[in-house]
Amino acid sequence: MIEFDKVSKKYDSGYEALSNLSFSLNNGEMAFLTGHSGAGKSTLLKLIANIERCTGGQVRVAGQLLNRMPSYQIPFFRRQLGVVFQNHHLLMDRSVYDNVALPLIIEGERPKDVGRRVRAALDKVGLLDRENYLPVMLSGGEQQRVGIARAVVTKPKLLLADEPTGNLDPLLSREIMNLFADFNRVGTTVLIASHDLALIARMPFRVMTLKEGQMIRTGREHTNGS
């Protein structure tokens, strides 16, 4: 699903966020991406979502080479992904329903299907009774779940999350991570950037550790539980 081949990313400022990085994530796999802040986690996710372009090597996502994808194709490429952001990027003046419906509206889904699919997504994250709320009326954990519902409402093959539990307490974080595991169980490929090592360690998924733009470890983190 994701293939990085000797990928480098150097910003215009001269800062090299990733250097000569190779890894791959299989179809249907779930993995964590960890490392200190500044290690390149966000840059890596941005390369996958084609928000940034690499300056060396090749990035292949869902069979498509992103290096030279013309900009008019990028929106259509992004529709294949679900992305969850740390600060969830919800539209604060729109209801929960409208927020989740946005990707479907962009895709041009039929209205009757929009309602059905939005409710299905909200049901999965346990917010079916909140569809008419504005995001500000929800707690931080609930807002994050709305963001997840928006990311999965189009049934993407690949789900990316950048610090999805960054602002949440341990219990809520655990719930959110379990939610991602649920989506993985039904076939979605999931990649989550997180520095919550304690939480990651308790989950049975591959952990990739970044340090100074390089992958220093990739494999199952040894665990005591689960």
Added chain:
Amino acid sequence: MGANAKQGAVARKIRFTERRDAWFRHHKMLAVDSLVQMLKKPLSSMLTWLVIAIALSIPALMYLFLLNIQSLVEPLDEGAQLTVYLKKSVSDHAGLGLTEDLNQRPEIFVADFISAQQGLDDFKAYSGLGDVIDSLDSNPLPGVIVVQPVNDDLVAVESLKILLESLSDVTEVKIDLVWVQRINQMSQLAENLVGFLSLLFSMAVLLVVGNTIRLAIESRKEEILVVKLVGGTNAFVRRPFLYMGFWFGLAGGLVAWLFISICYFVLRDPAEKLFLSLGDQYPLIGLNFGGVLLLLFASIFISLLGSVLAVGRHIKAIEPT
């Protein structure tokens, strides 16, 4: 797992007709949505409408003013005309005789005698200065012969003038053609001026709408980023702002129409009285149906152009980083 991924792909494969339907649906939704958004902020929206309306009604009113002036002058433009002023000593009888003589001449199409008394009566009726005129001891006006030549061109008329001036009973001959021509020249000049001002005011509308849209884009930057992040195309992002420009144009045009109508109804009575005193009963020319359509069309077109320019410049610059 593989089957699930496949299902996802099938769910996303949307046929052309469905995409077209979705496109129309999105437009319909946005048309309503952007109108509602505009009406939700009536104060700031109204300011923009007012600026558009003022900028459009000024040249439109000037144009209407010009039309009215031209319609006043037009009937005078039926060809050259000479006014022959007779000496005060010439009696009405002699004046009539001279007129008949002139009517015999081949270069004169028709000559009409207006006696001093008739001229005074006419003037009393037109000017509304009846009391003042009544208080005069004697009629200050001379008898007049109005001559319309067969040949309209200036050289022929000039030579006729010299001929008429040489007559012993005549004090002065005036060619009315000259001031009619002058007025025509002036109205041509005024037309050009109105055209130029229309262009300037249109540019003002363009800039105002462009700036309003730019501010709207600025204030919805966050939303644009989110839409782009979840796969919205530039066209999708652009659409609501183009509709916004459309509604601003329509609303601004309607308010301009309102301004022009108010102006029309306020000025109609005094203007028509003035026209009456100038010699004929003209209705004041206002905006007709075609004029209203043109005003609205121009307003919408300029606003839309302004928003296209603003959107083209600013939306591309907003990209997720």
